[in-house]
Amino acid sequence: MIYEAVTKSANEILKPRFRSVVWKSLGLTVLLFFGMWLGLQMLATNYLFPFLEGWTWVTTLTSWFLGIGVILGAGFLLAPTSAIFAGLFLDEVAEHIEETHYPNQRKGVAMPFGNSITLAIKFALMVIFVNIVALLLFLFAGLGVIVFFVANGYLLGREYFQFAAMRYRPEKEARALRRKHWGTVFMGGMVIAGLMAVPFLNILTPVFAAGMMVHLHKSLAPEEEMAHQFGR
Numbered sequence: 644m645i646y647e648a649v650t651k652s653a654n655e656i657l658k659p660r661f662r663s664v665v666w667k668s669l670g671l672t673v674l675l676f677f678g679m680w681l682g683l684q685m686l687a688t689n690y691l692f693p694f695l696e697g698w699t700w701v702t703t704l705t706s707w708f709l710g711i712g713v714i715l716g717a718g719f720l721l722a723p724t725s726a727i728f729a730g731l732f733l734d735e736v737a738e739h740i741e742e743t744h745y746p747n748q749r750k751g752v753a754m755p756f757g758n759s760i761t762l763a764i765k766f767a768l769m770v771i772f773v774n775i776v777a778l779l780l781f782l783f784a785g786l787g788v789i790v791f792f793v794a795n796g797y798l799l800g801r802e803y804f805q806f807a808a809m810r811y812r813p814e815k816e817a818r819a820l821r822r823k824h825w826g827t828v829f830m831g832g833m834v835i836a837g838l839m840a841v842p843f844l845n846i847l848t849p850v851f852a853a854g855m856m857v858h859l860h861k862s863l864a865p866e867e868e869m870a871h872q873f874g875r
Contacts, residue, residue, distance in 0.1 A: 644862050645831055651744065652854035656847060660739040664850050668728035731759050733853040737810055740857045748861075751810025762806060769798050792836050799839070799852060800832020807856040811864070824863050831859050 655661050734753040741750050754762065776790060801821060808817035821828055835852045839845045 645827065645834065645859065648831065648855045648858035648862065649834055651858050652740075652851050655740070655743070655854055656851060658739070660735060661850050661854070664732040664735055665847060667732060668849065669846055671728040728763070731756075731763055733762075733806060733849060734759070734810075736850050736853045737807065737857050740854050744858070745861060749811075751807075751857075754806075754809070762802075765802070769802065791840065792833060795836035795839060796829055796833035798832070799835045799848075800828045800830075803835065803852040803856040804828045804831070804860065806853060807860040808864070810857075811860070820860075820864060827859070827863065831855060 656665075734751075737751055738753070741748070776794070804821050805814075805817055808820055811817075812820070834855070835848060838851060839848045
């Protein structure tokens with residue numbers, strides 16, 4: 644079941660509709676980081692560098708540190724930040740899956756825009772928090788890898804499955820379905836966590852996870868089991 648969902652979602656990654664979501668989220672992320680870099684440079688130029696006048700080497704060193712800091716920060720925050728923007732387009736991914744693989748079944752209902760923003764920010768904050776904790780535990784207790792996979796597996800599996808399920812049913816029913824199949828959902832989350840652990844490929848996490856969980860939800864809740872469709 645999980646293998647089939649993973650395989651189907653992976654095969655869709657390079658399809659135009661999936662690819663467009665990746666490019667849109669990545670492009671918005673790059674613009675955000677570029678804006679942050681410009682903002683820091685302007686603040687430093689207007690408020691910091693005047694205090695360092697006459698200390699040319701200090702000014703140069705500070706400028707370098709700012710640039711390196713932005714690069715390192717971008718590397719750490721690339722995946723969660725792109726997840727914020729990708730979260731705004733996940734319904735496009737789900738709709739593509741439905742049209743391609745389940746054309747004769749009822750279509751899901753897209754989340755309201757406000758809910759999409761809330762979900763996207765929630766994903767990103769969750770990923771940042773878990774990875775900071777994992778990094779600290781790795782540095783001081785050697786448990787970072789275990790914490791990373793277990794915590795991310797649980798949290799990402801839960802949230803992405805909720806996203807898929809809530810396209811078809813109210814939140815309460817979606818939560819009940821997730822709890823009923825918690826083991827399968829957790830294993831799916833572990834797969835998502837594995838992709839997130841791979842640098843650069845982790846930017847594909849949101850679209851891959853959304854697609855995979857739509858497939859998984861379809862397997863766990865066949866059409867005939869859906870008592871009603873949320874919003875229809």
